[in-house]
Amino acid sequence: xxxxxxxxxxxxxxxxxxxxxxxxxxxxxxxxxxxxxxxxxxxxxxxxxxxxxxxxxxxxxxxxxxxxxxxxxxxxxxxxxxxxxxxxxxxxxxxxxxxxxxxxxxxxxxxxxxxxxxxxxxxxxxxxxxxxxxxxxxxxxxxxxxxxxx
Numbered sequence: 792x793x794x795x796x797x798x799x800x801x802x803x804x805x806x807x808x809x810x811x812x813x814x815x816x817x818x819x820x821x822x823x824x825x826x827x828x829x830x831x832x833x834x835x836x837x838x839x840x841x842x843x844x845x846x847x848x849x850x851x852x853x854x855x856x857x858x859x860x861x862x863x864x865x866x867x868x869x870x871x872x873x874x875x876x877x878x879x880x881x882x883x884x885x886x887x888x889x890x891x892x893x894x895x896x897x898x899x900x901x902x903x904x905x906x907x908x909x910x911x912x913x914x915x916x917x918x919x920x921x922x923x924x925x926x927x928x929x930x931x932x933x934x935x936x937x938x939x940x941x
Contacts (some may be wrong), residue, residue, distance in 0.1 A: 828902070835869065835906040842908055843869055870906075877905035883932055 815822055843866060853859050881903070885895050 832904055832906065833936060835904055839870060839873065839906050839908055840866055873908060873911065874905045877907060879929075880932065881905060883929075887932055887934075 816826075853862055884898070888895050
């Protein structure tokens with residue numbers, strides 16, 4: 792079967808682009824470092840998704856496409872909520888440290904990620920009454936370690 796000439800030309804352009812990227816990759820430690828940082832964040836997000844879905848071993852086992860999309864959307868919503876929560880309190884913690892004269896360099900912040908979950912209990916009961924009573928309120932920062940050090 793004869794291929795379209797435009798398709799063949801685009802394939803060749805793709806090969807050229809891939810070759811140029813490989814040459815840049817080999818020559819640039821900074822490019823390799825940036826790509827590795829991106830991969831690390833992707834792996835961290837994947838690990839968070841597995842932690843959230845531990846009861847199904849990190850898999851969406853539904854057979855129907857609608858059910859799979861429903862579960863995947865729910866998983867993305869939970870991850871987004873965790874990222875939002877962490878980002879909000881992370882900003883509060885940075886402000887707290889800077890208000891007390893502790894330097895928090897912006898260059899260091901570029902290497903942080905809101906995809907942490909060690910402080911989240913994924914099993915147990917959600918207390919809807921308690922959540923409703925505190926809706927719209929922010930929890931204070933946990934300054935236990937700072938107080939212990941003082």
